[in-house]
Amino acid sequence: MADEPRRIITADASKLGVGQNIGFVEKLIHESAAAKQILKSDNPEARAFQEKAIMHLDEARAAEKQGNAEAVAKALNKAKLAIFMGMRLVGGKVVKDKKQENYNKKRHSLESLLAAHKRIRKENESGQDSRDAEVETHTQKRMQEAQAYYDKGELIKAGDVLNNAYLSLKLSLVKLRDGKTLVRSLHFETREDEYRYELRRNDTHNMLINTVLKKKREDPRLGKLMDIPLKEADKLRTEAEQQAGSENYEAAIKTLEESTKHIIRAIRMAGIFIPG
Amino acid sequence: MNKRQITITSLTLFAVALTALMGVGVVNAAGNPNPFNRLFVPPKERDTALKNDKIHDPSVPGLKLLQQPKEAFAPLPGSIGGNYINWVQALNKGLIKPHFDHLDASKEALSMDLVIVMEVKGSMPNVAFPHKEHTVWLECTNCHDSIFKPLKGANPMSMAEIMLGQKCGVCHGSVAFPVTECRRCHTESKKTAKK
Numbered sequence: 073m074a075d076e077p078r079r080i081i082t083a084d085a086s087k088l089g090v091g092q093n094i095g096f097v098e099k100l101i102h103e104s105a106a107a108k109q110i111l112k113s114d115n116p117e118a119r120a121f122q123e124k125a126i127m128h129l130d131e132a133r134a135a136e137k138q139g140n141a142e143a144v145a146k147a148l149n150k151a152k153l154a155i156f157m158g159m160r161l162v163g164g165k166v167v168k169d170k171k172q173e174n175y176n177k178k179r180h181s182l183e184s185l186l187a188a189h190k191r192i193r194k195e196n197e198s199g200q201d202s203r204d205a206e207v208e209t210h211t212q213k214r215m216q217e218a219q220a221y222y223d224k225g226e227l228i229k230a231g232d233v234l235n236n237a238y239l240s241l242k243l244s245l246v247k248l249r250d251g252k253t254l255v256r257s258l259h260f261e262t263r264e265d266e267y268r269y270e271l272r273r274n275d276t277h278n279m280l281i282n283t284v285l286k287k288k289r290e291d292p293r294l295g296k297l298m299d300i301p302l303k304e305a306d307k308l309r310t311e312a313e314q315q316a317g318s319e320n321y322e323a324a325i326k327t328l329e330e331s332t333k334h335i336i337r338a339i340r341m342a343g344i345f346i347p348g
Numbered sequence: 349m350n351k352r353q354i355t356i357t358s359l360t361l362f363a364v365a366l367t368a369l370m371g372v373g374v375v376n377a378a379g380n381p382n383p384f385n386r387l388f389v390p391p392k393e394r395d396t397a398l399k400n401d402k403i404h405d406p407s408v409p410g411l412k413l414l415q416q417p418k419e420a421f422a423p424l425p426g427s428i429g430g431n432y433i434n435w436v437q438a439l440n441k442g443l444i445k446p447h448f449d450h451l452d453a454s455k456e457a458l459s460m461d462l463v464i465v466m467e468v469k470g471s472m473p474n475v476a477f478p479h480k481e482h483t484v485w486l487e488c489t490n491c492h493d494s495i496f497k498p499l500k501g502a503n504p505m506s507m508a509e510i511m512l513g514q515k516c517g518v519c520h521g522s523v524a525f526p527v528t529e530c531r532r533c534h535t536e537s538k539k540t541a542k543k
Contacts, residue, residue: 184493
C-alpha cells in the first residue's frame with residue numbers, strides 16, 4: 073500500500089537529491105575548513121576518520137552507478153558520520169586555542185585595570201582606604217593562582233579564577249571613580265603641533281564631504297553650489313601647506329582654520345548642521 | 349505610552365557582531381571604508397527586511413517565522429541615523445531588557461558613572477565620553493585595554509580615525525549609533541566643561 077509513494081520519493085532522490093548530496097559530502101570531506109584542519113593536524117585518529125569517510129564516499133559513488141538510491145543514502149550517512157567524528161577530534165583543539173586566547177586577553181586587561189587602580193589609589197591621598205590596597209593584593213594573588221592553573225592546562229579553572237579577580241577589581245574601581253568627571257584638556261607644546269591638529273581637523277571635514285555627503289555632492293545642482301566653498305577651501309589648504317613649508321606655523325594655522333570654515337559651509341549646504 | 353517589553357534578537361546579534369569586531373575591526377578598518385559606511389544609509393534607501401539584511405540566509409524557510417525589525421522596533425524611541433533607534437533611551441525607559449550575560453540571565457550590569465571630557469578646538473562642542481551609558485551594555489574588558497588604555501589622555505584620537513572604524517569607531521558606525529550623529533558625542537558646550 074505504501075509502496076507507490078515511497079517509490080516516487082526514491083526515484084526523485086536518485087535523480088537530483090543524491091547527486092547534490094554526494095557533491096556536498098565530497099566538499100565536506102575534502103575542501104571544508106574542518107577538513108583542512110584535519111589535514112594540517114598531527115592527529116592520526118582524525119586522519120583515520122577522514123580516510124574512512126572517503127571510503128564510504130566511494131561506496132556511495134558505486135551505489136549511484138547501480139541506481140541504488142537507498143545504498144547511496146546509507147553510505148553517505150556513514151561518510152558524514154565519519155567526517156564529523158574526525159572534526160570533533162580537531163575541533164577540541166580549536167576550542168582550546170580559543171580558551172587560551174580569551175585567558176590571555178583577559179589577563180592583559182586585568183593587568184591594565186590593576187595598574188589604573190594602583191595609580192588612582194595613590195592619587196587619592198585624602199580618604200585613603202586600606203581596603204583599596206587589599207583589593208590589589210587580592211587581585212595579584214588570584215592572577216598568580218589563575219596562572220598556575222593555566223600552566224597545568226586547566227584552562228576552565230584558570231578562566232574562572234581570573235574572572236572572579238576581575239569582578240572584585242571592577243567593583244573597587246567603580247567605587248573609586250563613580251560620579252567623577254575628568255577633563256582631557258587640549259594644549260599644544262609647539263605651534264607645529266597645533267598646525268598638525270588643524271590639518272587633522274581639516275581632513276575630518278573633507279572626509280565628511282567624501283563619505284557621508286558623497287551622494288549629495290553627486291547631485292548636479294547642489295554639487296555645483298558646494299564646489300564654490302570647497303574650491304576655496306582647497307586653495308587655502310595649499311596656501312597653508314606652503315606657509316608651514318617655510319615654518320610660518322602661526323600663519324599656516326590661521327589659513328587652515330579659514331579653509332575648514334569653508335568646508336563647514338559646504339557641509340551645511342548639504343543639510344548637515346555642524347557648528348563652526 | 350507603550351510599555352511592551354520586547355525580546356529583540358538583534359541584541360544577541362549585537363553581542364555577536366561586537367565579538368567579531370573585537371577580533372577583526374581594528375585590523376581591517378583602515379584599508380576598507382565599507383564597514384563604517386554601513387549605517388550611513390539614508391532613510392529612503394533603507395531596507396530592514398530580514399531577508400535583505402545580509403545577516404540572515406534568505407533561502408532558509410524558517411526565516412518567515414522571525415519577527416521583522418520594523419514590527420519589533422515600532423514602539424521604540426527613534427533616532428536620526430544607524431538603525432534609527434535610540435537604544436540609550438530605549439534602555440533607560442525600560443522598553444528593552446537585554447541580558448547582561450548571555451549565559452546567566454540573573455546577572456545585572458554594574459555601571460560606572462565616570463565621564464571623560466575631551467576638549468576639541470574650534471566651535472565644535474567638546475566630547476563627553478560617558479562610562480555609564482557604555483557599562484550598562486559592556487564589560488570594562490571590551491574596551492580596556494584592547495581599544496583604550498585606562499588612563500586619561502593616553503589614547504590620542506582623531507575624528508578621521510573614528511570614521512575609519514578605529515577607537516570609538518570600532519563600535520560607532522557598526523554596532524552603535526554612527527558618527528553622523530555628531531551631537532550625541534559632542535555634547536559639552538565650551539562653557540560648561542569643568543576643569
